[in-house]
Amino acid sequence: MNPLFFRKTIIAATGLFLCVFLIVHLSANCILLLPEDIARDLYNSYSTTLRESPLIKIIAYVLYVSIILHAFYALLITLRNRKAKPQKYVVNHSNENSTWTSQNMGLIGTLILLFIIVHLANFWARIKLGMGEDVRLDHMGNKDVYEVTYSLFQNIYFVIFYTLISIPLALHLHHGLKSAFKTLGFYHKKGLKILAKISLIYAIIMGVGFGIIPFIVYFK
Ligand code: HEM
Numbered sequence: 679m680n681p682l683f684f685r686k687t688i689i690a691a692t693g694l695f696l697c698v699f700l701i702v703h704l705s706a707n708c709i710l711l712l713p714e715d716i717a718r719d720l721y722n723s724y725s726t727t728l729r730e731s732p733l734i735k736i737i738a739y740v741l742y743v744s745i746i747l748h749a750f751y752a753l754l755i756t757l758r759n760r761k762a763k764p765q766k767y768v769v770n771h772s773n774e775n776s777t778w779t780s781q782n783m784g785l786i787g788t789l790i791l792l793f794i795i796v797h798l799a800n801f802w803a804r805i806k807l808g809m810g811e812d813v814r815l816d817h818m819g820n821k822d823v824y825e826v827t828y829s830l831f832q833n834i835y836f837v838i839f840y841t842l843i844s845i846p847l848a849l850h851l852h853h854g855l856k857s858a859f860k861t862l863g864f865y866h867k868k869g870l871k872i873l874a875k876i877s878l879i880y881a882i883i884m885g886v887g888f889g890i891i892p893f894i895v896y897f898k
Contacts, residue, residue, distance in 0.1 A: 682758075685751040690858035692744040697855060697880070699741055704887045710827060710895055721827070722820040729806065729821075749791050756784035779853040786846045793843045800830055831895040840892040848885025852877050 709721045728734045779786065803809040805823055816822045830836050855877035856870075864870055 682755070685755055686861045688747055689751050689755070690861040692748040693854050693858045694862075695740070695744050696748060697851065697858075700851075700884055704884060707891050708887070710824070710891055714898070718816060718822070718824040719818065721824040722816050722818065722822055725805070725823040726820040745794065749787065752783070752787050756787075760784075779849045780857075783850070783853060786850045789843065789846045790850055793839075793847075796839070800836075801826060828895060828898075831892045834896065837892040837896045841889045844885045844889030847888060848881045851884055852881035855880060 706721075706724055709717050709724065711717070712720065728738075801823075804811065804826060805813055805821055813826055814822045816824075831840075856874050859870065859873045859877075864873060
């Protein structure tokens with residue numbers, strides 16, 4: 679198999695998997711928008727169920743490997759493209775915005791990767807690895823993940839950081855999803871138009887959803 683095609687296929691397949699993860703992750707984080715007495719129990723029970731389920735544990739490892747492979751091969755392609763100019767990512771240059779995004783996928787992807795590292799340090803390292811300050815237990819004996827989230831978003835700098843990052847996230851998802859469908863062999867013109875619309879709607883929902891939740895929690 680052509681090495682470039684192999685790398686793009688890995689990026690596309692892991693990217694689609696990460697897109698599905700984000701739908702589940704955003705849906706779960708919408709619990710934070712409910713009144714506190716319901717939200718705390720629901721969020722903490724959900725988080726405990728995820729951590730303790732053997733199946734979800736396997737899916738979590740697939741998730742970590744996907745993030746690493748996606749970032750690694752994307753970086754490799756970006757560096758090769760920079761050397762070999764002007765060959766670029768597979769994309770439909772149908773409008774100005776997608777051209778700017780496609781030309782800056784490396785930069786946008788790096789910003790998102792940096793965000794993920796900070797985000798994992800904020801939550802995952804504390805909750806799953808027990809690093810840093812101890813996470814309190816709630817009245818049901820579950821780790822109080824709601825409290826961890828709530829207290830992080832009492833800090834306006836984190837709120838602004840999470841909200842700002844949702845812009846490159848939305849741009850990356852919009853372009854990435856469209857490109858993934860093409861890389862995986864969807865060439866039908868009408869079908870691609872529909873998929874481009876789905877990609878746009880998906881990116882807007884993810885961007886607005888992840889961008890607005892920290893603000894709502896801050897003002898709760
Ligand atoms: C409103 C914004 C967000 C909130 C409140 C939030 C909250 C959380 C929490 C609480 C966890 C730890 C879950 C647990 O172990 O019980 C987590 C994990 C994670 N988050 Fe987020 N998240 C947000 C946005 C994002 C975004 C935008 C991404 C990706 C671009 C992301 C990627 C991840 C990943 C990869 C994990 C590790 C999952 C695992 O270990 O199973 N999150 N998030």
